Amino acid sequence: MPVDAVLTTRDPEVDRPPGRPAPRSGNRTKRTKWRPVKDQSKFEAQLDPGFAAEIAAEVEGGERLHQCIQCGTCSSVCPLSAYMDLTPRRLIAMTRAGARDDVVHSMTPWVCASCYACTVECPKQIPITEIMHALRRISLREITYPKRFTTPVMTKAFVDMIQDRGRSTESWISMKLYLRTNPALLVKNAAIAGRLFRQGRLGVRRARINGRDELRALLKAVSA
Amino acid sequence: MPEGGLNPKAVSTDGGPRIGVYVCHCGLNIAGKVDVKAVVEFAASLPHVTVARDYKFMCSDPGQELIQQDLRDGLVNRVVVASCSPLMHEATFRRATAAGGESPSHVQMASIREHVSWVTADGDDATEKAKALVAGAVRRVALHEVLEPRQSPVRPDVMVVGGGIAGIHAALTLADAGKHVYLVERETTIGGHMAKFDKTFPTLDCAACILTPKMSAVRTHPNITLWTYSDVVSVEGYAGDFRVRVRHRPRYVREDLCTGCLACIDACVHKQGKFEDEWNEGLSKRKPIYIPFPQATPPVVVVDREACIWFKTGKCPRTCVDACERDAFDFEQTETFDEVEVGAIILATGYRTFDASRMPEYGYGLYPNVYTSLEVERLLNAAGPTNGEIVLRDGSRPRTVGIIHCVGSRDAKHNLWCSKVCCMYSLKLAHMVKERIGAEVYNFYIDMRTPGKGYEEFYDKVLREGVHMVRGRVAGVTDEAASPEEEGHLVIRAEDTLIGSVRRIPVDMVILAVGIEPQPDAQEVRRLFNVSCGSEGFFTERHPKLAPVSTFTDGIFLAGACQGPKDIPDSVAQAGAAAAEALAMIDRGHVTLESSTAFIDDAACSGCKTCVGLCPFGAIAFDEDRKKAAVNEVVCKGCGICVGACPSGAAQQHLFTDAQILSEIEGVLEYV
Amino acid sequence: MTTITYTYYPGCSAEGVGRAFTESLYAVFEHLGTGLRELEDWNCCGATAWPSVDQSQAYALSARNLALAEERAPGADPADVVASCTGCYRALLKAQEALGASTPTSDRLRNALAAIGLDFQGRARVRHPVDILLNEIGLDRIREAVVRPLQGVRVASYYGCQLVRPFATFDDPRNPTSMDRLVAAVGAEPVDWPLKARCCGGSCYCGGPVIGAMPEATMQLSYALLREASKRGADVVVTICPLCEFNLEGFQGRMARRFGHPLDMPTGFLTQLMGIAMGIDETRLGLHRLLRWRLPEAAESGPATAGGRPRREPAAVGASTHPEGGGDA
Structure with missing residues (x-):
C-alpha cells in the first residue's frame, strides 16, 4: 500500500520494530543520495490572508485559532501526529499564515482520529478537532484530499449509505471500501470476516429505517 | 429652557450662574x-452659558490657563469641562478653578471620552451624545453649592x-525615615518565599546572605513593632x-523570654521529626515544637497544638519545659x-504558587x-532537608532532569497570565543543577x-553551559516506557516545535515551574482593607x-506580588515606592477630604434611625430630644450609604x- | 424497587461488532431493575464521517433521534437517551449542545425538525450506560447484585476517546475513574495505567487494520495499549466502545508477528465482566462472541492469596474459548 508506506514513520510511542537498528551518528559507509529540498519560501501573493477567518467562521469557537501561541501541546498529545505530514500545530500556524494551498492538500485532517485529546488539552481552548473536520469539508469540496487514502473514500461511502437507508451496516461499508480502494484486501481479510460471521458479529442484513423519506426531508431542510 | 429649572437659592449672590x-x-x-x-457651538446656545471654548488638551497648562483667565475676567463663575472621566482629571480642574478664584465645587465634568468617543462607533452619534452630556452638566452645575474643602x-x-521581602523593605524604609511601623506577618517568621530560596537570579546572590541582614534589622529596629503569627481582623x-x-495567635512560648537556643526541640519526647x-x-519532618529555619525572625520556637502530645492527651512529661532555662513556656x-x-x-x-496537582497530566x-520548583529550591538550600544535595526521594542522584515551564500559567483552564518569574528561575535551577551535579538538563x-x-x-550563560532547550509545552509526564531506554524513567512528551517533531525524553527528575497566583484569601483581605482586585484576585492599583502602588x-x-507576579527586584522597587507614597502623605500632615458630605433635611426626617446604624464612620448621631x-x-x-438608605429622602x-x-x-x- | 426504563440508542455497531455489548448491557440493566427500550426507527448518528461532509446535517441526524426519544418517552420515565457506543454518545451530545445554544445553527435545526413535524424541548438528555450505572443505579445496588465477586482479577479499564472527550460530563477527561469504580464494585481489582483514555487507533478507521487508512498506525497504537496493560499486570482489558473492543481483540496475532512479542490479552466489554460477577448466564452476556475471553482461576475459587499475587496461568471461563483463538488472518 503505497500511501501507508509514505505515512509510516517511526512512532515514538512504541518499540522500534525488531531488526531496525537504533539511530546513530557517525561515519556512513554509503553516500546518501542528494535530494532537492522543496522550495520553502512563501511570497505574500501566494498566501490567502482571509483563510484563517474562513476557517474560524466554520467552527463554533473557531475564532480562538487566532490566539494560538504555538506551544505544540496539540501535536504532543495527538496519538497520530507521527503519521501526519503537518503536525496539528503547524497546520494551525499555516492556516493563520494563509497557506491555504498547503493546508487543504495536507493529509493531517484525514489522519486525525477525532479523539479530541488536543481539544481538551489546548491551553487556549481552540476547538482543534472541529477545525480538522472543517478542513476535511473543504478538502472534499475542492477535491484536494489524498488520492487512494481510505478515509475520505469511506466518509463518502458512509454518508451515501445513510442518506439512502438511514443506518449503516459495517459489512457493506467494508465491502464497498475494498472494492473502491484495494480489492486484494477482500481476500486477505476473508478469514476475519468468516470468524466474525460465526461469532454473530458480522451483520449481513442491510439495515434500513422506516422514516427514510422523513430523514431525507430533514437533511434537505437543514441545508436549505 | 425655563428659568424655573434653577433653584434660586443656589444661584451665586452676584446675580446668576455664568457658565463656561x-x-x-x-x-x-x-x-x-x-x-x-x-459641541462648542451647541454649548454656546445653552442658557446661562457665557463662554464656550475648545482646546487640544484642556488638562495642559495653557488649557487650564484658559479657564483661569475667564474666571479672572469675570466671564464665568461655573465651569463645565467636557473631557475625560472625573476619575482622571476632576482634581485638576477643581484646582484650576480654585486658582481662578472660584469655589472648586463649581466644577462639573462631562465624560465625553470614556463614555462617548471611546465607546461609540459612529461619529455623528458620538457628537449627539456629547451634546446631551454637556447639556446635562450645564443644568447641573448651575445648582452646585459652594463647599469648603476639608x-x-x-x-x-x-x-x-x-x-516577605516587599513588606520588610517597605517597613525598613519607613522606619529609617523615623516613622513607627507595625509589621504584621501571618507566619511564625518573616522572610516569605525569598527565605526559602537558595540563590537568586540573575546574579546568583545567596538569598539568605542578602535577606537575613534585613530580617535582623527589622527585629532590632527601634521604630518597628514586629508581630508575627498575627493577622489583621478589622480595619x-x-x-x-x-x-x-x-x-496574635498563641505560640505557647513567650516571645519576650525565648532566645531561640532550641534546647527544647532537642528535649522533646519525640526523638525524631x-x-x-x-x-x-x-520534604522533611519536624517535631511538634519547632523553628522553621535557623535564621527565623523572631528566633522563637512555636508549639504545634495539633501535634503536641500535651495538647492531645494532657499526658506528657513536658521535657521541653524542663529544658528551657528561661521559663518561656506558657501552655x-x-x-x-x-x-x-x-x-x-x-x-x-504576597502570593502562592500554583498547585501542581491541578494538572494531573504532569504526574505531581x-x-x-x-x-515543584519550590521543593527543588529547598533541596538546593544548604539549610534544607538534604543540606543542599540534589537527590531523589530514594536518595539517588538524577542524571537527567527536565524542567517544565509555564505550569498553570498561560493556560485558559488555569491561569491566563504569564507568571513572569518562571522562565528566569527555571534557567537558574537549570544552572544550579548542572553546576552541582552535572546532570543533563532539559528546559521545556x-x-x-x-x-x-x-x-x-x-x-x-545557561545556553553556553549546554542546557538543552526544547521549545514546546509539555503535554504529559508518564512512566509508560515505549522503548528500552525509557524503562525505569519518567518520560516527558512535548513537540519540539522548532524541529516540528514530537519528542519523548526520558528523565530521572521532573521539576515543575509552578506559576504565581493570588493568595487563597485575597478576597477576604481585599474586603477587609476595602481595596479592589481583578477577577483573578491580584489587588488593583489605582x-x-x-499610580502603580496606590489603591x-x-x-x-500595595507592594510586591499581591498586586501581580513580580520578581525580587521589582518587589523591592515597588515596596520602596509604596513607602515613599506613605511618607509623602504623612509628611504633608493632612489629607484633603471629599467636600461632598451628607446632611439631613430636618423637615423630612422621620427619626427612624436607619442611617445611624449604617454609617461606617459613626458620623450620624441621633438627637433624642x-x-x-x-x-x-x-x-x-x-x-452616600445613608442617602441611599433613607426611606424618607431626608438624608x-x-x-x-x-x-x-x-x-x-x-x-x-x-436634548435627546 | 420502582423500575425505570430508559430510551436506548444502540447505534449501527450493535448489529455487528458491538453485538455482545448490547446483549450484556440489556442483561445487566435488567438484573439491576432498570429497563432499556430501544428507540423506534432510530437513524445513524453520523459518526465523525458526516461532520466531515456537512456539520449542520450531522447535527440534524442526531436531532431527529433526540426529538423522537422525547416524543416517545412515556411521562413516567425520564426522557434520557442512553447511547452505548461512545461515537454515538459524542455525536448525540454534540447535537444536544448545538440545539441548546441560542445560535443560528440551533434555529436552523429547530426549523428543519419542524419541517418534518418534530420538536425538541431539551428534556431528553444524552447519557452513557457507565453514567447510569454509576450515578443512577449506584455502586451500592451493584455491589448487592454481585453473587460471584471477581476477587483477584486485575482489570485494566479502557475508556477510549469519546466517552470523556470532548464532553467530560461525568468523569475527568485526563484521568477517568468511572469504569474503575464499577470494576471495583464487582470485586475485581482495577489496574491503574496511563493509557486508559489514549486512542486505540481503530475507532476512526472503522475496522482497524482491516480496512483502515493506516494499518501501521492502528497496529502501533493498539499494541502500545495492550503491551502497557499487560506490563501493569492486567488479566483482562475491558472497554465500553464496540470498535475499540474489536480493534484490540481481533488483531493480537498480527501485532505479535509485527512487533515480535507474544500477545494474548483477553478483552471484552465492561458489562460482560459485571454480568459474570452477577451470575448472569454467559450466553446472555454474549461471551461466546469474544475471541479470547477468559478470567484467571481466582475469580472462581474466591479470595486471592494475600500479598504479591503470583502470575498464574489463566484458566478459561465460560463458553468463550473459541476454536480459532488467536488465529486472526
Whole structure:
C-alpha cells in the first residue's frame, strides 16, 4: 500500500520494530543520495490572508485559532501526529499564515482520529478537532484530499449509505471500501470476516429505517 | 429652557450662574470621533452659558490657563469641562478653578471620552451624545453649592501587612525615615518565599546572605513593632486615621523570654521529626515544637497544638519545659488582640504558587520524582532537608532532569497570565543543577521571557553551559516506557516545535515551574482593607502606569506580588515606592477630604434611625430630644450609604442632591 | 424497587461488532431493575464521517433521534437517551449542545425538525450506560447484585476517546475513574495505567487494520495499549466502545508477528465482566462472541492469596474459548 508506506514513520510511542537498528551518528559507509529540498519560501501573493477567518467562521469557537501561541501541546498529545505530514500545530500556524494551498492538500485532517485529546488539552481552548473536520469539508469540496487514502473514500461511502437507508451496516461499508480502494484486501481479510460471521458479529442484513423519506426531508431542510 | 429649572437659592449672590463650557479634544482621543466644534457651538446656545471654548488638551497648562483667565475676567463663575472621566482629571480642574478664584465645587465634568468617543462607533452619534452630556452638566452645575474643602490630620504611624521581602523593605524604609511601623506577618517568621530560596537570579546572590541582614534589622529596629503569627481582623477609619485590630495567635512560648537556643526541640519526647515540615515543602519532618529555619525572625520556637502530645492527651512529661532555662513556656496562652491607629497601610501580602496537582497530566503527587520548583529550591538550600544535595526521594542522584515551564500559567483552564518569574528561575535551577551535579538538563518552554537587567545575559550563560532547550509545552509526564531506554524513567512528551517533531525524553527528575497566583484569601483581605482586585484576585492599583502602588482607597498602598507576579527586584522597587507614597502623605500632615458630605433635611426626617446604624464612620448621631438624625460633617466621608438608605429622602449629599441629579437627567433628556 | 426504563440508542455497531455489548448491557440493566427500550426507527448518528461532509446535517441526524426519544418517552420515565457506543454518545451530545445554544445553527435545526413535524424541548438528555450505572443505579445496588465477586482479577479499564472527550460530563477527561469504580464494585481489582483514555487507533478507521487508512498506525497504537496493560499486570482489558473492543481483540496475532512479542490479552466489554460477577448466564452476556475471553482461576475459587499475587496461568471461563483463538488472518 503505497500511501501507508509514505505515512509510516517511526512512532515514538512504541518499540522500534525488531531488526531496525537504533539511530546513530557517525561515519556512513554509503553516500546518501542528494535530494532537492522543496522550495520553502512563501511570497505574500501566494498566501490567502482571509483563510484563517474562513476557517474560524466554520467552527463554533473557531475564532480562538487566532490566539494560538504555538506551544505544540496539540501535536504532543495527538496519538497520530507521527503519521501526519503537518503536525496539528503547524497546520494551525499555516492556516493563520494563509497557506491555504498547503493546508487543504495536507493529509493531517484525514489522519486525525477525532479523539479530541488536543481539544481538551489546548491551553487556549481552540476547538482543534472541529477545525480538522472543517478542513476535511473543504478538502472534499475542492477535491484536494489524498488520492487512494481510505478515509475520505469511506466518509463518502458512509454518508451515501445513510442518506439512502438511514443506518449503516459495517459489512457493506467494508465491502464497498475494498472494492473502491484495494480489492486484494477482500481476500486477505476473508478469514476475519468468516470468524466474525460465526461469532454473530458480522451483520449481513442491510439495515434500513422506516422514516427514510422523513430523514431525507430533514437533511434537505437543514441545508436549505 | 425655563428659568424655573434653577433653584434660586443656589444661584451665586452676584446675580446668576455664568457658565463656561470647555470642550477638550484630548488629541484625537475625542476629536477623532466627536465633532468638537459642533459641541462648542451647541454649548454656546445653552442658557446661562457665557463662554464656550475648545482646546487640544484642556488638562495642559495653557488649557487650564484658559479657564483661569475667564474666571479672572469675570466671564464665568461655573465651569463645565467636557473631557475625560472625573476619575482622571476632576482634581485638576477643581484646582484650576480654585486658582481662578472660584469655589472648586463649581466644577462639573462631562465624560465625553470614556463614555462617548471611546465607546461609540459612529461619529455623528458620538457628537449627539456629547451634546446631551454637556447639556446635562450645564443644568447641573448651575445648582452646585459652594463647599469648603476639608482637611484631616494624618497619623504618623504606618502598618505593613506581610513580612516577605516587599513588606520588610517597605517597613525598613519607613522606619529609617523615623516613622513607627507595625509589621504584621501571618507566619511564625518573616522572610516569605525569598527565605526559602537558595540563590537568586540573575546574579546568583545567596538569598539568605542578602535577606537575613534585613530580617535582623527589622527585629532590632527601634521604630518597628514586629508581630508575627498575627493577622489583621478589622480595619476602620480612613486615610490618615485607620484603626486596625490585630490578632496574635498563641505560640505557647513567650516571645519576650525565648532566645531561640532550641534546647527544647532537642528535649522533646519525640526523638525524631514526625510531622510534615511546611517550611521544607513537606520534604522533611519536624517535631511538634519547632523553628522553621535557623535564621527565623523572631528566633522563637512555636508549639504545634495539633501535634503536641500535651495538647492531645494532657499526658506528657513536658521535657521541653524542663529544658528551657528561661521559663518561656506558657501552655495556657490564648489569642490576644492589639488595636493600633495608623495613618497609612501598606499591603504586601504576597502570593502562592500554583498547585501542581491541578494538572494531573504532569504526574505531581503520582510519581515521586516529580517536584515543584519550590521543593527543588529547598533541596538546593544548604539549610534544607538534604543540606543542599540534589537527590531523589530514594536518595539517588538524577542524571537527567527536565524542567517544565509555564505550569498553570498561560493556560485558559488555569491561569491566563504569564507568571513572569518562571522562565528566569527555571534557567537558574537549570544552572544550579548542572553546576552541582552535572546532570543533563532539559528546559521545556513555550516562549523564553527574559526581560530585565542582566536577564538575557543569564540565558546566554545557561545556553553556553549546554542546557538543552526544547521549545514546546509539555503535554504529559508518564512512566509508560515505549522503548528500552525509557524503562525505569519518567518520560516527558512535548513537540519540539522548532524541529516540528514530537519528542519523548526520558528523565530521572521532573521539576515543575509552578506559576504565581493570588493568595487563597485575597478576597477576604481585599474586603477587609476595602481595596479592589481583578477577577483573578491580584489587588488593583489605582493606575497601571501612573499610580502603580496606590489603591482606590486613599492611604492604602500595595507592594510586591499581591498586586501581580513580580520578581525580587521589582518587589523591592515597588515596596520602596509604596513607602515613599506613605511618607509623602504623612509628611504633608493632612489629607484633603471629599467636600461632598451628607446632611439631613430636618423637615423630612422621620427619626427612624436607619442611617445611624449604617454609617461606617459613626458620623450620624441621633438627637433624642428632637427625634432627628444629624450628620457630623467633620467625620462624614461622603460615601452616600445613608442617602441611599433613607426611606424618607431626608438624608441628602452635597453635590448629589436630588435637585442636582434630576436637573442633570432633565438636561440630557431634553436634548435627546 | 420502582423500575425505570430508559430510551436506548444502540447505534449501527450493535448489529455487528458491538453485538455482545448490547446483549450484556440489556442483561445487566435488567438484573439491576432498570429497563432499556430501544428507540423506534432510530437513524445513524453520523459518526465523525458526516461532520466531515456537512456539520449542520450531522447535527440534524442526531436531532431527529433526540426529538423522537422525547416524543416517545412515556411521562413516567425520564426522557434520557442512553447511547452505548461512545461515537454515538459524542455525536448525540454534540447535537444536544448545538440545539441548546441560542445560535443560528440551533434555529436552523429547530426549523428543519419542524419541517418534518418534530420538536425538541431539551428534556431528553444524552447519557452513557457507565453514567447510569454509576450515578443512577449506584455502586451500592451493584455491589448487592454481585453473587460471584471477581476477587483477584486485575482489570485494566479502557475508556477510549469519546466517552470523556470532548464532553467530560461525568468523569475527568485526563484521568477517568468511572469504569474503575464499577470494576471495583464487582470485586475485581482495577489496574491503574496511563493509557486508559489514549486512542486505540481503530475507532476512526472503522475496522482497524482491516480496512483502515493506516494499518501501521492502528497496529502501533493498539499494541502500545495492550503491551502497557499487560506490563501493569492486567488479566483482562475491558472497554465500553464496540470498535475499540474489536480493534484490540481481533488483531493480537498480527501485532505479535509485527512487533515480535507474544500477545494474548483477553478483552471484552465492561458489562460482560459485571454480568459474570452477577451470575448472569454467559450466553446472555454474549461471551461466546469474544475471541479470547477468559478470567484467571481466582475469580472462581474466591479470595486471592494475600500479598504479591503470583502470575498464574489463566484458566478459561465460560463458553468463550473459541476454536480459532488467536488465529486472526
